[in-house]
Amino acid sequence: MVDWLVAARTVQFGSSIVAGGGAIFVASVGGGGRAPEEGRRSVAKETDGTLIAALLAAIVSGALWLCLFRSQLEQIAFPDDETRVTLWSVVTDTQFGRVSALRFLLAVLLIALCGFRFRRPLPRSQSLDWGGALLGLALVVSLAWCGHAGSGMGAGGDAHVAADAVHLAAAAIWVGGLTPLLLLLRPSLPLPPLERYGMVRRFATLAAWSVALLVLSGLVNTWFMTNSFRDLIGTDYGDLLLVKIALFVVMLGFAALNRFRLTPRLAASGTGGSQALWRSVAAELVLGLLVIWVVAVLGQMEPPGHMHVGVSETAPALDENVSSLRGLARGAAHGDVSLTWLPSSR
Amino acid sequence: MRKFNLIAFVLPLIIASAAHAHAMLDHANPPVGSTVARSPGQVTLTFTQRLEPKFSGAEVRSASGARVDQGKSVSGNVMRIRLRGLAPGTYRVTWHVLSVDTHTTQGSFNFRVGG
Numbered sequence: 001m002v003d004w005l006v007a008a009r010t011v012q013f014g015s016s017i018v019a020g021g022g023a024i025f026v027a028s029v030g031g032g033g034r035a036p037e038e039g040r041r042s043v044a045k046e047t048d049g050t051l052i053a054a055l056l057a058a059i060v061s062g063a064l065w066l067c068l069f070r071s072q073l074e075q076i077a078f079p080d081d082e083t084r085v086t087l088w089s090v091v092t093d094t095q096f097g098r099v100s101a102l103r104f105l106l107a108v109l110l111i112a113l114c115g116f117r118f119r120r121p122l123p124r125s126q127s128l129d130w131g132g133a134l135l136g137l138a139l140v141v142s143l144a145w146c147g148h149a150g151s152g153m154g155a156g157g158d159a160h161v162a163a164d165a166v167h168l169a170a171a172a173i174w175v176g177g178l179t180p181l182l183l184l185l186r187p188s189l190p191l192p193p194l195e196r197y198g199m200v201r202r203f204a205t206l207a208a209w210s211v212a213l214l215v216l217s218g219l220v221n222t223w224f225m226t227n228s229f230r231d232l233i234g235t236d237y238g239d240l241l242l243v244k245i246a247l248f249v250v251m252l253g254f255a256a257l258n259r260f261r262l263t264p265r266l267a268a269s270g271t272g273g274s275q276a277l278w279r280s281v282a283a284e285l286v287l288g289l290l291v292i293w294v295v296a297v298l299g300q301m302e303p304p305g306h307m308h309v310g311v312s313e314t315a316p317a318l319d320e321n322v323s324s325l326r327g328l329a330r331g332a333a334h335g336d337v338s339l340t341w342l343p344s345s346r
Numbered sequence: 347m348r349k350f351n352l353i354a355f356v357l358p359l360i361i362a363s364a365a366h367a368h369a370m371l372d373h374a375n376p377p378v379g380s381t382v383a384r385s386p387g388q389v390t391l392t393f394t395q396r397l398e399p400k401f402s403g404a405e406v407r408s409a410s411g412a413r414v415d416q417g418k419s420v421s422g423n424v425m426r427i428r429l430r431g432l433a434p435g436t437y438r439v440t441w442h443v444l445s446v447d448t449h450t451t452q453g454s455f456n457f458r459v460g461g
Contacts, residue, residue, distance in 0.1 A: 069448055072448075072450065073401055073444065073450075076442055076444075076450045076452070085401075089400065093398065093399075093400040093401070094398045094400075094401065094444070094446070094448075095398065095446040096446070096447075096448050146447075146448070147447055147448075151369070151395040151396050151445050151446040151447040152395070152396075153395070153396055153422060153423055157396075
């Protein structure tokens with residue numbers, strides 16, 4: 001059976017990262033004044049169609065996610081609540097809805113920009129490229145307000161959402177940038193080998209910084225999540241996490257292979273080297289998309305560090321149940337209630 | 347041992363943005379399971395995450411099932427439920443909340459008024 005929420009989240013994360021990272025790639029790697037005009041022309045021509053397709057996927061999956069969220073709210077509302085759960089009320093009265101609306105707008109603007117750039121005669125405008133990069137960055141970073149990081153309070157909450165935003169941006173620059181890179185490495189594309197080589201080198205530098213940012217922001221996020229490593233053993237969540245770690249490590253392996261073995265060969269051997277690098281980048285991208293799918297699944301599971309608390313209602317002395325963590329702790333301390341930790345079994 | 351340390355280092359990097367939590371009741375006033383001498387003017391519920399006001403609510407009922415709440419207000423992670431004057435007895439607070447990260451939780455607890 002298809003889990004539509006996981007499907008919508010996967011497509012939303014994947015398409016946003018491809019579109020955002022792609023737009024940043026066009027401005028920073030394919031343009032920015034350092035690439036020759038011929039190279040910049042090819043970059044936009046080859047990538048804008050893919051960016052538009054990714055943005056359309058982001059819009060469709062975003063709409064599906066919003067509809068599924070509305071259904072979820074309908075199921076939990078009290079029967080006598082006056083609140084009517086309409087799509088409009090979800091958009092206007094929840095943070096997720098407002099951020100989603102903003103993200104729709106960003107996607108539409110970026111589609112218009114890509115379409116304009118695609119049709120516009122040369123010379124290309126660098127400010128248009130950087131405008132697209134900013135829109136793409138905003139599209140990706142705004143995902144931070146659609147999840148757990150956006151629910152924190154005070155300075156800690158701000159720091160968490162900032163770390164999550166950096167994490168998303170870094171993931172987009174690396175994984176999202178692989179898509180235009182793949183398009184431009186096609187051996188059939190008539191691009192001079194040296195220009196291809198220069199582009200790969202510029203991307204490699206950007207991706208290396210992104211990996212560093214991913215690690216740092218990941219550490220900060222972890223500090224906020226405070227999950228225990230031991231809790232992850234033997235749970236579905238932990239198992240899936242190990243799969244994700246394995247994918248991440250293999251991705252790093254491919255990145256190192258591309259950077260240190262295949263890129264130098266590109267300058268020396270032209271088309272032959274390009275073919276090998278194309279295959280390797282394709283593998284890296286597939287792994288990156290798999291990681292995004294795992295993230296979408298994990299986001300729907302309860303991490304072991306946030307297990308549900310269950311307690312017997314047969315505690316006549318205290319006459320309380322569920323609800324208060326501190327109350328439960330006090331009850332447990334006095335022996336009035338018993339605590340049962342229930343790891344997620346989904 | 348070194349292998350374990352490496353895994354322990356890498357693992358959090360990967361889970362970072364994936365994990366999520368639900369808004370749980372951190373504490374309440376009157377406290378969960380407590381007995382208060384006089385009727386409180388309101389019940390205050392403090393949660394572990396920020397709430398969506400429109401989709402978060404609570405009701406308070408007497409032992410006979412009659413509702414005694416008179417409306418709510420939500421600000422940040424705090425929900426206040428105004429009460430009518432309560433006669434001595436046991437009351438049940440049932441809450442349901444939507445945290446801003448789109449997760450829903452619900453729960454209930456009792457408190458007593460009078461000896």
